[in-house]
Amino acid sequence: MTSEGSERRSEERVEPFAEGARRQARPGGEGGEVTSEGSIQTAGDTADTVAIMGEKHRSRWVETLVLLVRNPMAVASSLVLLVLVIVGVFGDVLAPYGYNEQFVGDQLESPSGSHWFGTDDFGRDVFSRVLLGAEVSLRVGAVAVGISLVAGVLIGLLAGYYGRWIDDALMRFMDMLFAFPALLMAIAVLAILGRGETNAMVAIGIVYTPIFARVTRASVLTVREEVFIRASRASGAGDFRIIFRHVLPNAAPPIIVQTTISLAFAILSEAALSFIGLGTQPPDPSWGRMLSEGRGFIEQAWWMALFPGLAIFVTVLAFNVLGDALRDVLDPRQRSALSGKGAAR
Amino acid sequence: MTEPVLSVRDLNVGFRTSRGLAHVVNGISYDVQPGETLAIVGESGSGKSVGTLALLGLLPPGVAKVSGSAVFAGEELIGRSEEKLRPIRGAGIGMVFQDPMTSLNPVLTVGRQIVEAVRAHGPMPKAAARARAEELLAEVGIPDPRSRADAFPHQLSGGMRQRVMIAIALAGDPKVLIADEATTALDVTVQAQIIELIGRLQSEHSTGVIWITHDLGVVAGIADHVLVMYAGRCVEEGSVDELFDRPVHPYTRGLLGSMPLVDDPRPARERDPLSTMPGLPPDPVRLPPGCSFYPRCTIRADERCRTEVPPLVPIAGSSDRHRAATFYAPEGV
Numbered sequence: 225m226t227s228e229g230s231e232r233r234s235e236e237r238v239e240p241f242a243e244g245a246r247r248q249a250r251p252g253g254e255g256g257e258v259t260s261e262g263s264i265q266t267a268g269d270t271a272d273t274v275a276i277m278g279e280k281h282r283s284r285w286v287e288t289l290v291l292l293v294r295n296p297m298a299v300a301s302s303l304v305l306l307v308l309v310i311v312g313v314f315g316d317v318l319a320p321y322g323y324n325e326q327f328v329g330d331q332l333e334s335p336s337g338s339h340w341f342g343t344d345d346f347g348r349d350v351f352s353r354v355l356l357g358a359e360v361s362l363r364v365g366a367v368a369v370g371i372s373l374v375a376g377v378l379i380g381l382l383a384g385y386y387g388r389w390i391d392d393a394l395m396r397f398m399d400m401l402f403a404f405p406a407l408l409m410a411i412a413v414l415a416i417l418g419r420g421e422t423n424a425m426v427a428i429g430i431v432y433t434p435i436f437a438r439v440t441r442a443s444v445l446t447v448r449e450e451v452f453i454r455a456s457r458a459s460g461a462g463d464f465r466i467i468f469r470h471v472l473p474n475a476a477p478p479i480i481v482q483t484t485i486s487l488a489f490a491i492l493s494e495a496a497l498s499f500i501g502l503g504t505q506p507p508d509p510s511w512g513r514m515l516s517e518g519r520g521f522i523e524q525a526w527w528m529a530l531f532p533g534l535a536i537f538v539t540v541l542a543f544n545v546l547g548d549a550l551r552d553v554l555d556p557r558q559r560s561a562l563s564g565k566g567a568a569r
Numbered sequence: 570m571t572e573p574v575l576s577v578r579d580l581n582v583g584f585r586t587s588r589g590l591a592h593v594v595n596g597i598s599y600d601v602q603p604g605e606t607l608a609i610v611g612e613s614g615s616g617k618s619v620g621t622l623a624l625l626g627l628l629p630p631g632v633a634k635v636s637g638s639a640v641f642a643g644e645e646l647i648g649r650s651e652e653k654l655r656p657i658r659g660a661g662i663g664m665v666f667q668d669p670m671t672s673l674n675p676v677l678t679v680g681r682q683i684v685e686a687v688r689a690h691g692p693m694p695k696a697a698a699r700a701r702a703e704e705l706l707a708e709v710g711i712p713d714p715r716s717r718a719d720a721f722p723h724q725l726s727g728g729m730r731q732r733v734m735i736a737i738a739l740a741g742d743p744k745v746l747i748a749d750e751a752t753t754a755l756d757v758t759v760q761a762q763i764i765e766l767i768g769r770l771q772s773e774h775s776t777g778v779i780w781i782t783h784d785l786g787v788v789a790g791i792a793d794h795v796l797v798m799y800a801g802r803c804v805e806e807g808s809v810d811e812l813f814d815r816p817v818h819p820y821t822r823g824l825l826g827s828m829p830l831v832d833d834p835r836p837a838r839e840r841d842p843l844s845t846m847p848g849l850p851p852d853p854v855r856l857p858p859g860c861s862f863y864p865r866c867t868i869r870a871d872e873r874c875r876t877e878v879p880p881l882v883p884i885a886g887s888s889d890r891h892r893a894a895t896f897y898a899p900e901g902v
Binding site: 473 | 622625627631655656657658659660663664666667668671672673674675676677682685686689690734737738740741
């Protein structure tokens with residue numbers, strides 16, 4: 225790696241470690257900054273008092289919100305998700321027609337003034353069904369991911385923190401679940417629980433648990449070795465406090481990203497389960513179901529698959545963008561870079 | 570002499586490895602008096618940190634094998650359960666670690682971390698704990714503690730963070746403070762400030778301090794009693810004057826010889842070149858049968874050096890706290 229490359233990296237991470245690296249990487253350039261940093265180190269610790277003094281410390285959550293609002297992508301994705309939630313809650317008010325209202329003779333109509341997204345093979349309004357499907361898809365996504373998030377993170381924390389036989393037992397069990405193809409696993413669970421939307425959520429939740437467990441455990445393994453974990457044990461903190469106060473917040477960024485990705489996959493899984501008749505039961509609308517149904521008519525009526533597909537796409541994209549922004553904002557080191565303060569700047 | 574606050578006897582620590590048991594600490598004994606500073610010196614891997622982590626049960630339980638005795642305030646520490654050790658951690662024995670960059674949790678404000686340490690030992694209302702945290706920050710010399718408490722660790726310089734670490738260690742008002750290479754990662758000026766700070770707090774609270782370091786300059790400045798470790802054994806101990814003026818063990822002499830003298834009266838070009846000790850410490854899995862320093866020793870005074878572990882015995886003509894583990898008896902020390 226060239227010295228310039230390493231310098232850029234150190235600047236991006238904006239860690240105090242970068243001070244040394246920067247000083248080494250460019251002894252000649254940035255003279256002013258080097259001396260100012262040098263004087264921070266030597267002239268007692270008063271010099272960088274200036275850096276954060278005179279500015280009120282807002283509460284952590286207020287600051288998180290402020291930073292989030294400053295990021296246009298985060299604002300855009302939040303707005304999209306807000307609209308989706310509103311649609312999910314008030315879908316039956318907003319939809320121009322009922323989800324199962326059939327216009328005989330108007331089957332497979334292309335988009336028009338009266339049917340914005342066209343009609344399907346039963347003559348039902350696709351626009352209304354997309355609006356009403358938002359509720360199902362969002363609920364299934366949120367509940368299923370909620371289940372796998374809680375279960376997976378707990379398992380990953382225990383396995384990663386305690387290690388040894390606890391790790392072996394939990395993770396081998398997770399491997400076992402992971403060995404099944406996701407859909408097959410969900411089908412097996414539904415075969416036991418019975419079909420239906422609620423059970424589909426549980427099944428999807430179980431299927432995605434091992435991923436969360438693995439991501440969490442991997443993250444915990446690196447955090448566990450940090451000196452501050454040992455330091456907090458040395459100051460008398462108990463396991464519970466260490467796990468939830470020190471380990472989890474530091475292990476969170478990959479989990480947050482995994483959550484947003486999994487929301488997308490959960491919506492798609494629900495679609496797949498509904499397609500084979502185990503999830504949402506017809507005639508209830510769900511985006512996944514509609515996408516699957518539309519597939520058969522893609523040559524005659526592209527709108528049947530396109531609009532629910534677009535809805536899934538937009539939702540998934542919004543979750544991912546928001547997740548990315550959240551991860552940046554929740555990491556205090558990144559946060560300093562975003563708000564342009566802190567010793568390293 | 571007063572009653573020692575911490576008394577360690579024949580402490581052994583082994584690590585189970587794939588090649589067998591690694592003998593990292595072998596039969597270390599020492600006492601810490603209230604208000605006294607005990608310096609433990611030795612090179613990397615000599616077991617000086619591991620020996621103190623073992624006291625608080627901070628070594629990985631499945632891997633480390635600890636035996637011996639360590640009595641703190643009348644209570645045996647070795648072999649205690651995790652729950653029974655917790656009240657002693659922080660409140661009885663506090664610890665400051667080497668690297669202030671990594672020993673603070675990056676996602677919590679320093680105030681929160683001190684509050685946590687304060688509340689780890691008994692319930693206390695949040696506001697009171699917060700006030701105590703600010704008090705501690707002021708005590709360790711951090712200006713404007715109220716607003717500093719809301720800073721994240723990365724917003725502070727290295728010296729500041731080490732002060733915060735000391736504040737956390739003091740939160741439980743410990744009787745013994747273990748400073749594990751506490752100044753190694755800091756530059757010299759800040760190092761001097763931290764040493765002074767710990768010295769001041771020590772005399773105010775009459776805390777016993779175990780100062781782990783490989784910096785003999787620091788030792789000369791702060792220690793009352795010094796323990797020199799090599800390959801997990803104590804090779805020599807004594808008061809700081811005895812040890813620096815009349816080192817006996819070839820290893821101690823080598824260490825002191827490898828240090829430049831600031832007050833050497835001769836001009837630079839006439840001084841003796843700094844000596845080095847060739848070789849590496851022995852493999853802890855396969856310690857030599859005799860003196861562990863034998864492979865690197867240039868003196869090898871006695872046949873027994875190779876076959877027998879020399880016992881730690883008092884040095885003739887010194888106080889009885891000056892002891893060395895060597896068969897070599899230099900003339901005129």
